[in-house]
């Protein structure tokens with residue numbers, strides 16, 4: 048049996064950060080990773096930096112989540128390749144759901160599909176809750192609440208930024224063991240040790256399925272932005288300010304790799320979760336040698352062309368100002 052752990056948590060909670068850390072630990076490096084990303088641009092592979100063979104990006108055009116059938120096929124294909132020696136042997140599978148995913152269909156697939164059940168066993172659901180923005184996400188987004196309700200273990204992230212919203216978490220899930228960790232520095236043994244599914248899980252899943260229509264925040268969408276030419280850091284800063292002013296709390300998540308004019312040979316990793324822009328990080332080199340900025344914005348009712356048009360206007364203004372000086 049191949050143990051499968053589902054790692055979930057709302058947009059920007061720190062799932063990729065955690066996986067990157069866990070996979071650097073030699074004791075857990077023999078894990079296969081399936082990342083379910085929402086939107087047209089896939090970035091997590093570049094950020095997790097796990098080997099090509101053990102990584103599957105299950106991108107989806109649907110906000111909802113990884114469809115049951117897709118997940119079943121992905122897990123069985125991977126297991127067949129493992130049995131045939133086409134991929135290095137792996138000891139477990141970690142599934143990172145999209146931040147907007149309802150984990151219930153994934154759990155259904157693992158618990159009810161006969162072929163999957165014969166080869167894979169659900170080892171647990173690890174839910175991440177952001178100490179800084181988790182309380183807001185839990186009150187506004189049904190997806191975030193369902194992720195906490197289904198958790199076997201809860202990891203509060205970013206406790207360096209704010210006090211964990213423990214009361215809001217406990218109101219949804221009074222029993223799951225809870226710990227906090229900065230930058231994914233959690234004990235993998237605690238996080239990933241198989242947890243028997245709680246007795247009430249089938250009833251909880253059935254109840255959730257019954258109210259499936261209410262499980263998503265209405266009006267959510269992802270906007271992708273790609274560009275060849277490097278961008279002045281000033282234009283990027285002004286663009287972020289403009290987006291935040293325009294969208295306010297409707298801007299849920301922004302992430303991307305950006306070529307800055309000041310340092311185009313290395314990609315800057317841009318991360319924002321709601322109004323909080325995290326400090327820029329840098330990768331050592333451009334993944335695949337392709338020097339092209341890629342950005343993904345997830346928000347509620349943000350006009351599709353607004354981010355690109357705002358960026359073009361700001362860039363023109365910054366260039367004109369530079370020419371005047």
Ligand SMILES: Nc1nc2c(ncn2[C@@H]2O[C@H](COP(=O)(O)OP(=O)(O)OP(=O)(O)O)[C@@H](O)[C@H]2O)c(=O)[nH]1
Pocket residue numbers: 056057058059060061062063064065145146147204205206207208228229230231300302318319320325326
């Ligand atoms: N200060 C602080 N920042 C953190 C911590 N954990 C993660 N972050 C930052 O939070 C941002 C989002 O982290 P990710 O790991 O990309 O979050 P995610 O859940 O994978 O995001 P999505 O897949 O887009 O939903 C990044 O800038 C991380 O560096 C933490 O404990 N403290």
